[in-house]
Amino acid sequence: MKDPGGKVLRFTLNERFQHLALMICVVLLVITGLSLRFADTWLGRAVISLEGGIEARGVLHRLGAIGLILLSAYHFLYVVFTERGHNQLMAIRPAGRDFRDLLATMKINLGMNSAVPRFDRFDFRQKFQYWAVGLGVFSMVFTGLVLWFESPSMAVLPKWVFDLTQVIHSSEGLLIFVVLFLWHIYDAHLRPGVFPMDHTWLTGRLTKEELHERHPREYERLFDAEEEEVEK
DSSP states (O other): OBOTTSEEEOSOHHHHHHHHHHHHHHHHHHHHHHHHHTTTSHHHHHHHHHTTSHHHHHHHHHHHHHHHHHHHHHHHHHHHHSHHHHHHHHHTSOOHHHHHHHHHHHHHHTTSOOOOOOOOSSOHHHHHHHHHHHHHHHHHHHHHHHHHTHHHHHHHSOHHHHHHHHHHHHHHHHHHHHIIIIIIHIIIIISTTTTTOOTHHHHOEEEHHHHHHHOHHHHIIIIIHHHHHHHO
16 A cells, blocks of 8 residues: 555554554563463463562453454454455465475575565565464464363363363463564564564555565555556
8 A cells, every 4th residue: 555655655644553452462462471380480470470470460361362363353354344454365265386485585585596586465484473473373362261260161171171271271382482472573574674563564665665675566666656657
């Protein structure tokens, strides 16, 4: 979407709000979840103390879970029943080109190739992160609900399934921390070309030059036809 101010609108206010809400929920869940996982360490005990104690930690964790469930439901409705959301979903679908772009990027990193892939609206890294978060949220919500409603779950599930659910929920929380807070933050804000921060998550906009550099295939769709018309 082209912006009268000379920039390109990548993400609407609605989409930026969803991203911010997701960030708040996930940060709250990760902090309160990992503090319980490492409650036998001095750092875990210190964080639990800052959270107001073990009971308050549980309340905060459940509030984060409720927020994540509501946000997930809203996002599902957004990408299925709104034209803008559905177009975004279609643009972020995995495609064969993503695998080729991945291989090309690996060759660049290994010094075997210098041809930079020509990304479309979303590159393979963004697509992977989106779908990984989606699957992670589904898994965390499901296992979290089983643990939250412990008595009803134990009434219908074998003990070993309940124990396995605890392991999956805790381990996946640690994995989400590693993926989001190490890889995502680096990829979105710290890597060369965007350091010290990519402000798109705040403004929702890119300059034409930034769009041409990062997403040339999308740039061509938006501007090449227009430029050809002007030349005529």
